[in-house]
Each structure stands twice: as structure tokens, then as C-alpha cells.
Amino acid sequence: MRRPTPNWGWASLPCLLLAWSLLASRFPAYILPQPWEVALEGWRWARNGSLWPQLGASLTEELGGFSAAVLGALLLGTATGLSRRLRDFAAPLTGLFMAIPPIAWAPLTMIVFGIGYWSIVVVIFIAAVFPMAVTVQQGVQAIRHGEVRAARVLGASRWQLLRHVYFPASLPCLTAALRIGFSQAWRALVAAEMIGASRGIGWMVSTGGQIGNSSQVLLGIVLIGLIAWLMESLVFRRIERHYQTWRT
Template sequence: MRIPGLKPSWGWASLPALFLVWSLAATRFPSYILPQPWEVAQEGWRWLESGKLWAHLGASLLEELGGFGAAIVVAAIVGTAAGISRNVRDFITPLNGLFMAIPPIAWAPLTMIIFGIGYLSIIVVIFIAAVCPMTLAIQDGVQAIRGGEVRAARILGANRLQLLVHVYFPATLPAFTTALRVGFSQAWRALVAAEMIGASHGIGWMVSTGGQIGNASQVLLGIVLIGLIAWLAESLVFRRIERRYQRWRSH
């Protein structure tokens, strides 16, 4: 029976379907090649009991917070300036094109040479991965502001600061939320890749080390954590922010 006004959704069935396919596929392989989901859960419990899981998870989140947070600040400033000023836009466009053409993980060996193996080198890689796409998204949002709105505000006596606060900032909130989503996904991928190449901690290190010692359960545990954290960030943070400022899209 279909309830009027209620649209059916199959989103709830996607994850159970994925685990069902995983379980069925695991029956075709030995557990040291493709373990069952419950075996991965047991591996996770062992890491949790030892306290190592929280240590590695905290290290990854700290690096993500540092690199992504710095990228937000720089992208907001540069993207807004590029959207307002054509001179700034012309100056940064070749740089954005250059940096976005280079895979962020390619910078990891250089950052490790300069800063050593540790938090700072990974934070720099995360920053490089996130700042350019976020800058472009914010720049496009500023450029999309209608000229009539700016002229009307100036006629009413608004100065540059008032234009920025009362015209540009509200109008670019949808673009800013899009920039956050894009930047976080790029930053998270760069974080995991950088930890796999040169780190002694983090979720990426768990995946890399598990592969080196042939522990498929540890590898899959790290993969599940990577996907779970990204899904939680998308569902609990970015979608809520986007819904909060959805009304600006109609203005």
C-alpha cells in the first residue's frame, strides 16, 4: 500500500545490499584474501580494545582539520577577491590551472623532503589538494552575483565592507557550501594517499601496513573507516549546511 504524498526511497537498502554482495563474494575466497564483514568487525574490535584505533583516527582527523581549515581561509579570501577583481582573477587563473593539473599526491615526496615525515608535510599536501577547487567554486559564486544588486547597494550608500558583508557574503553562501563539499572530498583523498606513502600513523598507514603484512582484514577495516568518515561528514555536516542556506539560491 502506498501512502499518498510519501515518496518511496531505496537509499536505505544500498548499504545492506553492499554487505550482502561482500559476504557472498567472500565465500569464494579464503579469509586471508577476502575476509567476511564480521571478520573485519572483529579486527576493528581488536584495534578498538588496544586503543590504537582512536590514536590513528585522531591523527588523521587532526591532519585533515589543519590542512582543510587553512584551505578554507585562503580559498575564501582569494576566491572572493578573484570574483570581484578581474586583475586578481587573471593573475590566479594560470596558477589554478597549473596546480589542479598536478595530482596532489605528487607533492608528497617534496613536502617530506622539506618538512620531514610527519604531520606538517601531510597537512601541506591536504592544503594543496583542497585550496584550488574551493577557490574556483567561491570565485564562480561571487561572479554570479547580479550587477544590479551591487549597484543598488552602492546607490543606497554601501561602502566596500558593507557590500562584502551584506551583498557578496549572503549571495555566495550556496557556492561556499559547494566549495566545502568539494574541498573536503579532495582533502580526504589526499590525506589517505599521503599517509600511505610516508607516515607512521593514520588510517592510510593502517591500509598500507595491512597490505605489507598481508592482513586483508586490517586493509578492509581502513577502507571501511575511510568511507564511513566521508559519509558521516557529507550526511551530518555538509548536507545540513547546504539545507540551512538553500533559501539563498532563490534570491
Template sequence: MSLPKPSWSWASLPALLLVWCIAASRLPPYVLPQPWEVASEALRWIRSGDLGRQIGASLLREVGGFGAAVVVALAIGTAGGLSERFRAFVSPLVSLFMAIPPIAWAPLCLIFFGLGYLAIAVVIFIASVFPMAVTIQEGVLGIVGGQVRAARTLGASRAQLLCHVYLPASLPFVTAALRIGFSQAWRALVAAEMIGASQGIGWMVAMGGQVGNAGQVLLGIALIGLIAWLAETIVFRRLERHYQAWRAP
């Protein structure tokens, strides 16, 4: 009986902490504090209640901007997959918007909507809607034609085709689109908060840098990575595994 191969994924975080400790021991604390000093900074934020407020502000913006992007991306991607004319019409626009870094829209959004929730939510929307729309469109285009012909032979209407053929068959691509879109949205959120917000995780990082508090900066960076990792592991990977079997051979 062969023993299972050991997994080395568990060792990556301790290795990172070890490198961090070694590097911090050779640098001044105001440049790179030790991990326990960052943990102490985290406890200070937790006890004051500010950490929860900053995380909540970021998540609220993410949910608003990303949620709106999902709805619009589903509409654009599905329509682009079903209609050649619509696809030809939107393709140049999608290519143009995807070529522009999302953070470039932040100053314009701040001018239009002012400092606050809406400006950052719009940046998140722009960052995530087009990559998701393209992925969903490719999924609809990749649906096997025999499935559609069989449904039409059985008398399925256009609405029934959409609900019972196109939607189930494209779900693996929809879940992949959500994973890609969330990643883009999260990066845009943090960058936009560093430019034009008065609270949020990105604001924490920016303010820590301005006042020279490296512990606060590293705490914000750790939160950014931790929340993204949790979303990736708990939500999107599970969704992809669940619907991967639906992918047409």
C-alpha cells in the first residue's frame, strides 16, 4: 500500500514568515516591522472597532460595484453569444474599455460623483464588467449546436432555449467569469480607495504610508490578500468545481 504524497502547500506561509522575520531583523522597525508587531497593530485596530469599519466599508463598495457588473455582464455576454450583430457592435467597445487600466477612471469618477461610495463602485464596475462579459460570451458561443437543434426539434421557444439550454450549458463559464471579475474588482477597489476614499482597506494602506506607519501598511496588505484568498477558496473554487462537470465535452 503506497503512502500519499506529502503536500508542500502547508509550508508556504511559515516560509514566508521566516523570510519576513530574517529581513525585519536586518532593517529598522519603521521600514519593516516584525510579524508580531503587525499583529499588535491589528489588535489595536480591533479593540478600537476601526478594523471592522474599514473592512465593512470596502466590502460594501465591492458588493455594490461587482454585483451591478455581474448583472450587466450576463446581459452583454449572453446577447453577444446569441446575436452576431450585437457581438460585432459591442466588440470594439469592449476591446477599448479592457485596454484602459480601470484606475485611470478613478479621477473622472471622483469629478462626476464626488468623494464617496458611488465613485469607487463605478470604478469597480468598469474594472470587472468587461472581462466577465467576454468570458460569458465565449461560453455561450461554445455551446454544442446539437443541443440547440434537439431542443428546437422538440418545439422549444426562444425563452425555453435560453433558460434550459444556453444558461445551464454556460454555467461553467459564468462561474469562471465571476472568479475573474471578482479578482479585477478587488484590485480596482483597493487602488481606488487609496486615491479617493476616507475609509476602507485601501485607505488604511495609503494613510499608513503617509504617516510612516509600516505596521498599518502591512496590516492593510495582509487584509487585502486574506479576503481575496477567502473569496477564492470558499466561494469561487467551489462554484467552479461544482459546475465543471456541466462543461460540454
């Protein structure tokens, strides 16, 4: 009997911190601080209460833009997956919007909606909705026609087809769409906050660079990566495991 392959994922973070520390030892602290100095900077922000409004602002903007993008992607992806005419009509537009970097929309959204919540939410929506819609569309198209015909022979209505055939069979693509969409939305959020925001994690990184505070810049970068990792580990992987079991 073969022994299970050990999981060395636990060693990646200590190796990263060690490499960071060794690299930082070659530079002055104002250029590249040590990990413990960045942790101390985070403690200062948390202790004086400045950190929580930044996290709250970013998470609120992400929730608003990403939720709207999920709803839009489900509607658009399902519709284009079921209708070839609509798919042919939407394909050039989807390709066009996906080719434009989402951050390019930030100046326009700030002109229309002003600097703040709504302009950033719109950028997040544009960044996430089209990649997710394409993934959902591929999931719907991958469903075997024999299953659909069998359900129709048994008298399934359109709603029953969507609920009992299309939705379960497309679950792997739906979970992949959520991962892709959140990644795109999170990047767009940080970039938009760096360009035009008065608070948020991206604002922390931007202002830290303007005043030459490397610890603040790295603190923002660490928070960006940490939140993305927590979402992947605690949310998307659990959703994937749950629905893979449910689908089976």
C-alpha cells in the first residue's frame, strides 16, 4: 500500500518570510523593512483604530461590486449558454470589455459617480462580470444534450430543467467562475482605490508610497494577499467541496 504524499504547503509561508528577511537584511529599513517591522506597523494601525475603517471600506466596496457581478454573470452566462443567437451577439462585446483593463474605467466612473463608493463598485463590476459570464456560459454549453432530452421526455418544465439539469451539471464551472471573478474584482478594487479613494487598503498602499513609508506599503500588500488567501481557503474551497459532493 502506497503511503500518502505529504502536504508541504505549511512550509511555504515560513520560507517566504525567511527569504524576505534575508533580502531585507541587504537594504536599509526605510527601503525594505523586515517582516517584524511591517507587523509592528500593522499593530500601530490597529491600536490607534486606523486599520479597521480601511478594511471595512475595502470589504464593503468588494461585497457590493462582486455581488452585482455574480448576479449579472449568472444571468448573462446562462442566457448566452442556452441561446446561440444571443451568444453570437454578445461574443464581440464580451471580448471587447475583457480586453480593456478594468482600471481604465476608473477615471470615467469617478467623473460620473464621483470619488468614493459607487465609482469603485462600478469598476469592480466591470472587472468581474465578463470573465465570470464566459465561465458560466462554458458550463452551460458543456451539459450533455441527452440529459436535457431525457428530462424533457419526462415532462420537465424550463424551470425544472434549469434547477435539476443545468444548474447541477454546471456547478464546477460556477465555482471556478466565483474564484476568477473574486480575483479580478479584488485586483480592480485595490487599483481603483490607489487612483481615487480617501480610504481603503489601496489608499494605504498609495499614500504610503507618497510619503515614503515602506512599512505601510508592505502592510497594505500583506493585507491584500492575506484577505485573498482567506477567501480562497475558507470560502471557495469549502463551496467547491460541498457542491462537488452534492452534484455527485
